Amino acid sequence: MGFKALEDKIRENAQKYYTDGSQDMTDAEFDAAVEELRKVNPDSEVLKTGWGYDPSADSTKGQKVQHKYGEVGSLDKFHNWKEADKNIINKPVVASLKLDGISIVLYYQSGYLVSAVTRGDGKVGIDVTDKVRYILSNTTHMSYNVDESFSGAIRGEALMSFDDFGLYKTLHPEAKNPRNSTAGIMNKEYDENELKFVRIFVYKIVGEDISFADRFDAVKQSSINYDSTLKLLQQWFQDVVPYQIVRFNQETLLHQMQALKDKWYGVVPADGIVIADETIDVSVDDTSDVMKATYSYKSQAFKFPAEEKVATVEDVEWSLSKSRYLIPRVRIEPTELSGTTVTYSAGFNAEYIFKNKIGPGAKVKIMKSGEIIPDIQEIVEPSLIINKNVKCPACGSDPIWDGVHLKCSNDACPGAAMNDLLVWVTKLCPKDGVGETLLEKFFIEYYGNDVTVDKVMQSSPDGIYAALDGSQGIQKKLFAEIIHDIFNNCSFKLSDAIEALNIPRFGQKTAAKLASHPEIVQTALDVANGIRPEYDLITIFGDIGDANATSLIEHLGKFKRLNYVVDRCVNEKPECMVKVAITGKLSCKRSMFEEELKAHGFMPGSISKDTAFLITDDPNSNSEKNKKADKYGITKITESEFRRCYM
Numbered sequence: 007m008g009f010k011a012l013e014d015k016i017r018e019n020a021q022k023y024y025t026d027g028s029q030d031m032t033d034a035e036f037d038a039a040v041e042e043l044r045k046v047n048p049d050s051e052v053l054k055t056g057w058g059y060d061p062s063a064d065s066t067k068g069q070k071v072q073h074k075y076g077e078v079g080s081l082d083k084f085h086n087w088k089e090a091d092k093n094i095i096n097k098p099v100v101a102s103l104k105l106d107g108i109s110i111v112l113y114y115q116s117g118y119l120v121s122a123v124t125r126g127d128g129k130v131g132i133d134v135t136d137k138v139r140y141i142l143s144n145t146t147h148m149s150y151n152v153d154e155s156f157s158g159a160i161r162g163e164a165l166m167s168f169d170d171f172g173l174y175k176t177l178h179p180e181a182k183n184p185r186n187s188t189a190g191i192m193n194k195e196y197d198e199n200e201l202k203f204v205r206i207f208v209y210k211i212v213g214e215d216i217s218f219a220d221r222f223d224a225v226k227q228s229s230i231n232y233d234s235t236l237k238l239l240q241q242w243f244q245d246v247v248p249y250q251i252v253r254f255n256q257e258t259l260l261h262q263m264q265a266l267k268d269k270w271y272g273v274v275p276a277d278g279i280v281i282a283d284e285t286i287d288v289s290v291d292d293t294s295d296v297m298k299a300t301y302s303y304k305s306q307a308f309k310f311p312a313e314e315k316v317a318t319v320e321d322v323e324w325s326l327s328k329s330r331y332l333i334p335r336v337r338i339e340p341t342e343l344s345g346t347t348v349t350y351s352a353g354f355n356a357e358y359i360f361k362n363k364i365g366p367g368a369k370v371k372i373m374k375s376g377e378i379i380p381d382i383q384e385i386v387e388p389s390l391i392i393n394k395n396v397k398c399p400a401c402g403s404d405p406i407w408d409g410v411h412l413k414c415s416n417d418a419c420p421g422a423a424m425n426d427l428l429v430w431v432t433k434l435c436p437k438d439g440v441g442e443t444l445l446e447k448f449f450i451e452y453y454g455n456d457v458t459v460d461k462v463m464q465s466s467p468d469g470i471y472a473a474l475d476g477s478q479g480i481q482k483k484l485f486a487e488i489i490h491d492i493f494n495n496c497s498f499k500l501s502d503a504i505e506a507l508n509i510p511r512f513g514q515k516t517a518a519k520l521a522s523h524p525e526i527v528q529t530a531l532d533v534a535n536g537i538r539p540e541y542d543l544i545t546i547f548g549d550i551g552d553a554n555a556t557s558l559i560e561h562l563g564k565f566k567r568l569n570y571v572v573d574r575c576v577n578e579k580p581e582c583m584v585k586v587a588i589t590g591k592l593s594c595k596r597s598m599f600e601e602e603l604k605a606h607g608f609m610p611g612s613i614s615k616d617t618a619f620l621i622t623d624d625p626n627s628n629s630e631k632n633k634k635a636d637k638y639g640i641t642k643i644t645e646s647e648f649r650r651c652y653m
Contacts (some may be wrong), residue, residue, distance in 0.1 A: 012043050013050055021060065023189075045214065060127065067195055075213030075300045076289075077128040078111055081280065081307040085626070088636055093304045094283045095254055102249035103270045104307045105207055105279035106376040107165030107186050108192050110138060114206070117148040117155030124192075134192060138164070138199050148242045151577070158214025158299075160239070162206045163247075164188055165617045167274045170203045184275045206395010207274065209247035213236045215298040222292075224301045232303065234581040252283060258578045263308050278307045284594030306395040316386055317341040317351070322359055322393075326400045326421045327431050329510045332412040333420050334359045336370070336382065341542045343372065343380060351380045352646040354593035365389030381646045383623070391411055400424075410594040414444060417451045423458045424449075426508045426564070430459045433506035434493040434498055434571065450487045463570045492571075500527065500575040507564045511557040515583065520558075524577055527568075528557060534566040546635045548606070553605065587613035589631040592645055599645070606652065613640065621648050 016039050021494065023036075049249055055147055081104070084090050088492035121137035123131035141164070143275055148156040166174065166184040181187045184534045191200045211231070216222050224230055239246045247353065248270050252262055282305035291298040306353050317338040324332045334353030341348055350370050353359055362385045369387035372380035398405055398414040400421020405412035415420060427449060428442050440448075452470055470489045487527050498506075501521035520527060532538040540562075546555050558565060568575075586608045592599050600610045611622060613634050620635040625642035637643050 012398060014038060015039060016043060044046050048612040051291070051619075069464065070126075070130050070134075071123045071133045073111060073123065073126075073128070073159075074113065075298075076151050078109070078125045078131070078161070079128055080125075080593070081305060083278070083307045083309050085309050087126060088257055090259075090281075091304060091306050092253075094281055095256075097254060098248055098284060099254040100236070100248045100252055100280075100282045100284055100568045101254075101266055102209060102280045102282070102509055103266075103274075103276050104208070104275045104280045105163040105165060105247060106275040107163040107188055107335065110134070110206060111212060112142075112160045112162055112206075113158075114148055114160070114302075115157050119145070119155075136196050136310050137192060137204075138202055138206065138408070140196075140198060141204050142243075142271075145243055146241075150238075154218045154221065156218075156242070160211040161210045161212050162207050162208035164192055164204055164206050166203050167205060167276055168272065170205070174203045184557050201414045203275075206243075207245045207247050208239050209238070209249075210237075210303060211301055212458050213298065214261050216297045217295060220356070222232075222297055225288055227291065230286060230288070231441070232282055232286055232548065233284060235286070235301075240633075252285070263310065265574050267310060280305055282306075292645070299565050313343055313375045314371055314383060315341055316369055317348075317372050319364060319366060319370060319389065321366055322353060322364060324396060324399050324415060325399065326419075326425065328508055330414040330419065330422045330425075331337050331408070332356060332398065332405055332414065336364060338372070340369070348372070348380055352648075353382075354646065355410040356412040357408075358593040360392065360394060363388035363392055365392045367391060379646075381644055398643050410598055420456070423456075425458050427457060427462065428566070429505045429508040431488060431492070433487045433502050435496070437484050439489050440481055440488065444481055445485070450483065461566070497574045498571055500524070500577050502576050503568060503571050507567055509557060509561045509564050510604040511554050513606040516550075516554055516605055519607065520554070521577060523550065524549065530562070530565055531568055531572065534562040535569070554600065566614055583607055583621075584620055585611060585614070585617045585638075586619045587607050587611065587617050587631060587635075588621045589629060590627075592623070608652070614637075619643055619648065621645055 019036055019039075022374065025195070031054050082091070087095075102535045111125065111131065112119060113121045113123070113124050119135070119139060119142065121133060122135045123133055125131055125329050164270070166188045168184060170182040171181070171187060175181045178187070189206055191197070192202070197551040214221075216225060233251060235349040236246065236249055250266065252266075254262075263279050270276065270279075281284065282303050283306070286305070287302040289300040289302065291300075311490055320337045320339055323335045325335065327333045332355060336351040336353045337361075338349060338351055351370065352363070354355055355413055358364075364382070366389055367387075368385065368389035370382045371384040373383045396405060397403065398419060398421070399418065401414065401419040403414055403419065407413070415423075423448055428445055430444060432442065449462070453461060453465070467489050472487060499521070504512060504520055504527070505517035523546075529538065529542055530544065533540050533543055536556060540559070542557055543555070546558070550558075583604075584607060586603060588596065588610055589600070607621075611617075613631050615638050617635075617638070617640050620631060620640050620642045621644070622629075622635075622642050623634060623644065625644065627631070632642065634640075
């Protein structure tokens with residue numbers, strides 16, 4: 007993926023995350039994408055506060071407001087001692103819970119709340135004062151003593167406790183998690199029936215305006231520290247982030263962090279522990295009667311190593327991939343892992359399931375990173391019941407073996423035809439607001455159960471336009487726009503059009519490689535159209551690789567679909583293969599996995615400074631490759647996570 011596409015992906019998900027919580031990427035997937043962007047374009051604007059989020063495009067109700075005390079930033083993360091900020095090691099620090107909610111800045115004048123603004127892009131946020139006033143209705147008047155009140159800004163997080171989310175979910179069964187639910191409530195019109203489920207936890211003073219002598223002298227003499235400001239917040243607010251003073255050193259790091267996690271997790275959504283220097287850097291402007299003090303904190307967020315647990319397998323479920331492979335998903339008994347209840351684990355491929363005897367009753371050790379579906383790390387106890395009589399879940403046909411995968415043997419499989427159509431549409435005309443489930447529903451509604459790419463492209467779009475005459479809902483209007491874009495004068499990148507054909511092995515990188523040889527594309531299209539003999543394709547083997555050429559020849563029927571859009575395709579510069587390294591256990595033979603990587607545009611090899619990813623079974627181990635990845639800043643990622651994100 008080029009860095010422009012990567013920026014767009016990060017920007018799109020950040021926009022949804024900060025607007026209404028409807029993002030597609032998990033936290034771990036988003037973090038991996040950000041780390042990849044740091045490597046390919048470290049100066050990208052997207053890497054600044056907000057990850058490309060644009061307040062002007064936010065649908066949250068409220069005016070756009072500029073923050074008063076400089077930029078409201080985000081926290082850097084660390085996973086081990088080597089990544090820790092040298093300014094905060096080997097000294098007493100403030101350790102606090104890293105809350106996972108909607109960041110809010112509260113502005114006070116003479117002890118009273120005058121405005122509340124979302125963090126936004128760090129410079130401009132959205133006014134949500136009316137909602138915050140309701141949530142904080144029980145907050146006391148904020149004063150230092152009888153005569154002097156607080157004027158300034160306080161940082162907090164709007165969130166929903168797990169108990170409150172449980173009550174909320176009884177009214178809204180579709181709710182996914184506390185964080186997304188909170189985002190949705192803060193995004194909508196003011197509604198006390200919804201806002202009663204939301205709380206605001208405060209955790210630091212951002213800055214203040216000071217007009218009385220005692221506070222003025224304390225700030226000028228730098229006698230204010232983080233602990234003292236948190237004690238002030240505890241006097242003023244009902245909900246303050248839990249914190250503790252600890253000595254931060256290498257020997258006790260993991261033990262301390264785990265102890266704090268055990269103590270604090272499970273009440274409100276959290277995704278780490280914040281470590282901050284007790285000393286606050288104060289920038290003072292005392293050129294007027296009222297001194298303006300802006301506070302800066304030296305802090306980082308510690309992200310926990312993935313948790314492991316043993317779970318019992320209930321069954322193995324199969325779904326049909328876009329390449330007609332039968333993909334296993336392992337259903338497990340509900341298991342508490344990393345603060346959530348998980349019911350599924352990745353199954354990798356058919357060979358992995360059968361070779362390791364994974365079935366009902368098996369005991370497996372699972373590990374979860376972030377919000378990603380867990381991976382199986384170890385087979386603790388194999389199953390005595392292995393069902394090898396697997397059928398295609400879409401058409402019921404007997405599958406055939408293709409490497410480590412089972413593949414549907416039915417060339418006319420309706421599930422495969424629908425997958426082809428969904429890939430064709432989503433690659434050529436992606437549209438936010440219409441997911442694959444809705445697309446499938448609409449295509450069947452307007453084209454019938456036997457719908458295919460060819461049936462759609464050979465029909466007239468006039469019937470769709472007539473049926474969707476403007477009286478339909480927003481999603482059907484978006485569907486009409488997709489049909490319009492496919493049939494009208496939209497241009498497409500040639501690589502996107504090739505990828506949209508859904509030919510095995512032709513993922514993003516391989517499609518780009520083929521697109522960089524337009525003469526091969528034309529030769530293959532001539533052969534598919536019967537203009538030239540198939541023998542002419544023998545010359546392409548050396549140019550795009552034997553396996554890729556073989557797959558192309560085997561799927562000339564699919565390649566012929568390029569005729570529908572080739573006149574509107576534009577060429578682009580070829581992209582280089584992305585270098586990756588591998589260490590540890592895999593779900594299949596290393597040679598097979600390396601062939602899969604190459605088919606998707608990744609070049610496996612030894613680890614070096616220009617390696618983009620280290621695919622590892624344990625990102626937190628002390629192996630030499632892991633150490634070298636840390637040294638060079640290489641993204642470490644598990645096999646299943648890599649498959650989900652990039653393959």
